[in-house]
Amino acid sequence: xxxxxxxxxxxxxxxxxxxxxxxxxxxxxxxxxxxxxxxxxxxxxxxxxxxxxxxxxxxxxxxxxxxxxxxxxxxxxxxxxxxxxxxxxxxxxxxxxxxxxxxxxxxxxxxxxxxxxxxxxxxxxxxxxxxxxxxxxxxxxxxxxxxxxxxxxxxxxxxxxxxxxxxxxxxxxxxxxxxxxxxxxxxxxxxxxxxxxxxxxxxxxxxxxxxxxxxxxxxxxxxxxxxxxxxxxxxxxxxxxxxxxxxxxxxxxxxxxxxxxxxxxxxxxxxxxxxxxxxxxxxxxxxxxxxxxxxxxxxxxxxxxxxxxxxxxxxxxxxxxxxxxxxxxxxxxxxxxxxxxxxxxx
Numbered sequence: 001x002x003x004x005x006x007x008x009x010x011x012x013x014x015x016x017x018x019x020x021x022x023x024x025x026x027x028x029x030x031x032x033x034x035x036x037x038x039x040x041x042x043x044x045x046x047x048x049x050x051x052x053x054x055x056x057x058x059x060x061x062x063x064x065x066x067x068x069x070x071x072x073x074x075x076x077x078x079x080x081x082x083x084x085x086x087x088x089x090x091x092x093x094x095x096x097x098x099x100x101x102x103x104x105x106x107x108x109x110x111x112x113x114x115x116x117x118x119x120x121x122x123x124x125x126x127x128x129x130x131x132x133x134x135x136x137x138x139x140x141x142x143x144x145x146x147x148x149x150x151x152x153x154x155x156x157x158x159x160x161x162x163x164x165x166x167x168x169x170x171x172x173x174x175x176x177x178x179x180x181x182x183x184x185x186x187x188x189x190x191x192x193x194x195x196x197x198x199x200x201x202x203x204x205x206x207x208x209x210x211x212x213x214x215x216x217x218x219x220x221x222x223x224x225x226x227x228x229x230x231x232x233x234x235x236x237x238x239x240x241x242x243x244x245x246x247x248x249x250x251x252x253x254x255x256x257x258x259x260x261x262x263x264x265x266x267x268x269x270x271x272x273x274x275x276x277x278x279x280x281x282x283x284x285x286x287x288x289x290x291x292x293x294x295x296x297x298x299x300x301x302x303x304x305x306x307x308x309x310x311x312x313x314x315x316x317x318x319x320x321x322x323x324x325x326x327x328x329x330x331x332x333x334x335x336x337x338x339x340x341x342x343x344x345x346x
Contacts, residue, residue, distance in 0.1 A: 004030045017049045067252060071097025072175040074185040081191065088142040090191065092171060095135055100175035103136040109152065112170035112186040121150040122169060142167065142191065166192040174317055177299055181317035183249055225269065225332050230256035232312060235305040247315050255328055258308040272332035274311055278322040286313045287330070
């Protein structure tokens with residue numbers, strides 16, 4: 001922008017705030033009869049907020065663009081069986097999003113909640129065997145000598161005994177950003193065998209836990225801080241009475257912090273920490289105290305608009321594993337002109 005024309009905002013009574021670029025030429029009557037009586041405020045390079053020179057009303061770039069193009073999804077695996085030199089083996093092939101740094105692979109009993117008795121009969125390879133086209137290979141070995149004593153074995157019937165049945169278990173895959181699990185997929189696998197016919201088949205049913213009901217993101221605040229769930233596009237709280245969206249995998253949650261209405265004139269938030277807490281355990285640290293300003297977590301972004309901070313974060317896998325709700329807690333520093341207050345959040 002090089003020129004603000006002579007009557008660009010003439011008689012714009014609603015104009016009280018504007019960020020005027022530096023080195024711009026301003027017409028003689030461009031800001032006459034606006035919402036501000038003092039026309040001397042409107043000069044190049046100046047930020048005007050409610051008819052007062054104030055740089056704090058400048059809105060920074062939104063937080064969500066950093067997440068554009070990120071992909072941590074996991075597709076249901078292709079599972080194949082092979083008998084290699086007498087060693088029974090299942091090969092899992094996962095196609096994952098390009099943003100994933102690695103794939104964590106774990107074995108459980110059916111349902112992927114309990115791992116007791118699993119390692120006695122089946123073991124997974126320790127390396128991911130990453131393929132650059134977005135595929136991860138994992139191998140699961142089955143010790144056929146342990147079938148009779150395994151709690152994973154289910155017989156086809158009393159008459160068949162251990163000659164025909166299935167070995168049932170669950171494979172859990174998690175895409176990682178560094179060491180943090182971002183997305184997960186649970187697959188119940190049934191390895192059926194019939195030694196009377198000497199054949200093996202593999203059946204797998206992908207179970208993707210991609211939704212969680214009645215999830216609440218709440219912050220209980222004291223002192224002079226307001227905190228709330230806010231939308232990814234705005235710096236305002238989701239209105240009271242409006243349905244708060246349920247969070248599912250690969251979604252973003254946004255939390256807004258600002259001084260409350262009674263203290264906005266005198267105080268600003270200068271620093272804070274923010275944690276996602278579930279069952280009294282910290283499952284993810286969304287922000288931490290920095291030297292002069294808050295530091296974002298590895299899967300978070302912090303942005304500001306005026307006196308409001310917004311922390312936008314991914315909902316990590318561990319939250320879905322721990323129950324139907326989680327809390328967001330933390331501590332915020334409120335800074336006056338001559339002193340600093342400590343506000344406890346949560």
